[in-house]
Amino acid sequence: MQLIPCPWCGPRDDAEFHYGAEAHVARPAVPSERSDAEWEAYLYLRRNTKGPFAERWLHTNGCRRWFNVIRDTYTHEIFASYKPGEPMPDIDQLTAKKDA
Amino acid sequence: MDASAGRQGPTTKQRYSIFALAKNALSYHEGWQQAWRSPEPKKAYDVIIVGGGGHGLTTAYYLAKLHGVRNVAVLEKGWIGGGNTGRNTTIIRSGYLWDESIKLYEHALKLWEGMSQELNFNVMFSQRGVINLAHSEHEWREMRRRYEAIRLNGVDIALVLPDEIKKLVPIINIDPTIRYPVKGGILQQRGGTARHDAVAWGYARAADALGVDIIQNCEVTGFERAPEGQIIGVQTTRGFIASNKVGCVPAGHSGVLAEMAGFMLPIQARPLQALVSEPIKPVIDKVVMSNAVHMYISQSDKGELVLGAGTDAYSSYAQRGSPNHPEHLMAATVELYPITSRLRMLRQWGGIVDTCPDASPIISKTPIPGLYFNCGWGTGGFKATPGSGHVFADLIAHDRPNALAAPFSLDRFRTGYLVDEHGAAGVAH
Numbered sequence: 001m002q003l004i005p006c007p008w009c010g011p012r013d014d015a016e017f018h019y020g021a022e023a024h025v026a027r028p029a030v031p032s033e034r035s036d037a038e039w040e041a042y043l044y045l046r047r048n049t050k051g052p053f054a055e056r057w058l059h060t061n062g063c064r065r066w067f068n069v070i071r072d073t074y075t076h077e078i079f080a081s082y083k084p085g086e087p088m089p090d091i092d093q094l095t096a097k098k099d100a
Numbered sequence: 101m102d103a104s105a106g107r108q109g110p111t112t113k114q115r116y117s118i119f120a121l122a123k124n125a126l127s128y129h130e131g132w133q134q135a136w137r138s139p140e141p142k143k144a145y146d147v148i149i150v151g152g153g154g155h156g157l158t159t160a161y162y163l164a165k166l167h168g169v170r171n172v173a174v175l176e177k178g179w180i181g182g183g184n185t186g187r188n189t190t191i192i193r194s195g196y197l198w199d200e201s202i203k204l205y206e207h208a209l210k211l212w213e214g215m216s217q218e219l220n221f222n223v224m225f226s227q228r229g230v231i232n233l234a235h236s237e238h239e240w241r242e243m244r245r246r247y248e249a250i251r252l253n254g255v256d257i258a259l260v261l262p263d264e265i266k267k268l269v270p271i272i273n274i275d276p277t278i279r280y281p282v283k284g285g286i287l288q289q290r291g292g293t294a295r296h297d298a299v300a301w302g303y304a305r306a307a308d309a310l311g312v313d314i315i316q317n318c319e320v321t322g323f324e325r326a327p328e329g330q331i332i333g334v335q336t337t338r339g340f341i342a343s344n345k346v347g348c349v350p351a352g353h354s355g356v357l358a359e360m361a362g363f364m365l366p367i368q369a370r371p372l373q374a375l376v377s378e379p380i381k382p383v384i385d386k387v388v389m390s391n392a393v394h395m396y397i398s399q400s401d402k403g404e405l406v407l408g409a410g411t412d413a414y415s416s417y418a419q420r421g422s423p424n425h426p427e428h429l430m431a432a433t434v435e436l437y438p439i440t441s442r443l444r445m446l447r448q449w450g451g452i453v454d455t456c457p458d459a460s461p462i463i464s465k466t467p468i469p470g471l472y473f474n475c476g477w478g479t480g481g482f483k484a485t486p487g488s489g490h491v492f493a494d495l496i497a498h499d500r501p502n503a504l505a506a507p508f509s510l511d512r513f514r515t516g517y518l519v520d521e522h523g524a525a526g527v528a529h
């Protein structure tokens with residue numbers, strides 16, 4: 001169990017959330033013109049980082065809104081939480097700040 | 101001269117038998133040989149296998165035994181069988197839904213049946229029967245469909261109704277008024293369990309006897325490629341080791357290795373938990389699995405109840421898992437098996453499983469010539485151990501998948517020919 005910081009509701013138990021895997025995966029523009037390989041990449045291929053990772057969460061049992069979190073997949077330390085549409089923070093800078 | 105030259109070729113192994121036991125008893129059991137060597141890595145191998153779990157060790161064994169490739173190294177970053185091979189609930193069955201899966205898992209099950217004799221190592225394979233329960237009308241219908249699919253493939257399977265299940269498993273609660281009542285189930289009598297450590301040790305010993313070098317505490321840190329792309333070796337914590345063929349069997353860490361090699365896999369790493377109780381007298385001599393409530397149970401020879409829970413909902417490489425999963429598992433266990441209500445749990449642990457979008461494995465060539473991946477077994481790789489190594493060795497030796505492995509190539513995510521086993525695998529593999 002860990003606390004996931006929802007940008008709207010604050011820190012809540014992870015059981016309230018749904019996980020959405022890698023963040024910032026854009027749906028291909030003009031879908032009809034995309035190749036099979038591009039669809040494969042969009043539908044199935046995801047980063048599976050061990051360490052700080054930008055991922056999506058859905059606050060299912062709360063505000064029911066999607067948002068992004070930078071979380072270390074090995075230590076479970078959370079570095080940032082931000083709303084959809086906001087740019088991804090610089091992960092190296094975030095982790096360096098924590099280390100300092 | 102290469103220091104390891106004297107160790108090439110098969111080594112003679114002490115055979116394990118009742119006579120060997122008696123003979124060694126006379127010398128206070130001090131005369132047993134080591135089961136496998138711990139050689140220094142050579143500079144180059146014909147094939148390198150990355151990952152010394154069950155699947156990696158069987159791959160090396162079958163390469164040496166069936167394909168005459170004996171100059172093989174198995175590189176393991178920790179100790180052999182210390183990953184998911186030693187962390188699962190040891191359930192073995194072949195009752196899946198699609199022909200491709202049934203054929204692959206049945207191939208494995210047949211190899212299990214002769215494993216102890218072939219390896220001269222008792223893996224304690226126990227064909228005690230595996231029951232999958234249905235807890236709703238929909239699940240019961242889906243299960244009957246799967247039952248027919250399994251029968252059409254000529255694999256043993258039986259439908260069992262609640263009364264019959266109660267006779268086979270007297271401790272089960274078949275009261276129709278509970279939240280998830282038992283509607284029925286399928287029984288595969290040839291399914292069962294095995295001693296997981298023994299599988300790793302048995303294959304390690306047999307592969308070693310055929311000349312395979314098992315190198316523990318040797319982590320791969322990078323892949324080296326020729327300018328035209330072909331793989332030429334791996335960087336490790338014990339230096340560079342050359343090989344034109346590298347087979348990766350890294351389970352939970354397959355995404356990490358693929359990223360190191362420069363491509364992406366459709367795989368997510370998730371923790372999967374299991375726990376064992378204090379030992380009690382024999383109460384259950386079957387394996388019983390419930391997908392709907394995420395619990396599976398069997399009893400070890402020591403008397404511990406071995407319980408499996410669900411996977412965490414999010415990616416993680418921490419080998420422990422969230423506490424809400426064991427809690428959920430215990431609630432389901434107490435409802436289905438009320439005698440467990442005051443049973444204490446002894447140990448809990450987690451393993452990192454490599455889950456695939458269609459809940460089927462990936463046994464495949466990769467975009468990099470000479471680099472092969474065997475991964476994505478998710479929550480149920482243990483049952484496939486011998487079959488997985490068997491077909492993967494064939495793929496590496498011939499650079500093309502055989503009929504059993506072909507449906508599990510990486511390109512299925514491009515062609516759309518997925519082998520969707522979410523129903524038969526669920527989490528309760």
